Amino acid sequence: MANSAPSVVSAFAAATAKTRLGQVGSDDRSPRLAGSLQSCHSAAPASPGWTSPEADSRETFLYMFVMTGSAFPSLVPELDVSDLNRSLPFYVGTLGFVVRFQRPEERFAYLEREGAHLMLEEAAGPGRRFRTAELIQPYGRGINLQIRASDVIELHSNVLLAGISLVVELEERWYRQNGMERGNRQFVVADPDGYLLRFYTDLGSRLPAV
Numbered sequence: 219m220a221n222s223a224p225s226v227v228s229a230f231a232a233a234t235a236k237t238r239l240g241q242v243g244s245d246d247r248s249p250r251l252a253g254s255l256q257s258c259h260s261a262a263p264a265s266p267g268w269t270s271p272e273a274d275s276r277e278t279f280l281y282m283f284v285m286t287g288s289a290f291p292s293l294v295p296e297l298d299v300s301d302l303n304r305s306l307p308f309y310v311g312t313l314g315f316v317v318r319f320q321r322p323e324e325r326f327a328y329l330e331r332e333g334a335h336l337m338l339e340e341a342a343g344p345g346r347r348f349r350t351a352e353l354i355q356p357y358g359r360g361i362n363l364q365i366r367a368s369d370v371i372e373l374h375s376n377v378l379l380a381g382i383s384l385v386v387e388l389e390e391r392w393y394r395q396n397g398m399e400r401g402n403r404q405f406v407v408a409d410p411d412g413y414l415l416r417f418y419t420d421l422g423s424r425l426p427a428v
Contacts, residue, residue, distance in 0.1 A: 296337035356412020370419040
């Protein structure tokens, strides 16, 4: 389970409050938001237990705080894994997630990739575990996690270069949403325990084919 989000300096909080409350006009929301992000970029140091992210990931964190008031999204899956030392190289080394923080004494890690957040914990590790039945591989039966990627083609190449087999090859798929269709370029890969991860890049929308 995640700890509280790191504190952001009060000056930044005050500067972004108007944005969250809709007190900035639509014509100047983006410039002011960008200015707020820039002004606090060096003024919001990492708090204890929060590793220093790369520049683009820090922007993701700051933008999330501006828009939601929290450094964490409303939904963060937590996955029990059989071996955290095996899972982390897959998620970080192959898929490009960043470790935001860890609790080694609980065999727990909090990951983020381009705004997608994920928690991993070793199933047999110490600490509390939420479970209603025995874990049997493959884990995560009946669920797949859809994760947006800015460049799904590059990520797909990285997975193949790592020698990992895909569950669903790279494809272009269109889904009906009310009166329109929304497109994904996507592929599905299983993590070392069998959890299905569906990475996609948004192709936009179109009118349904007649």
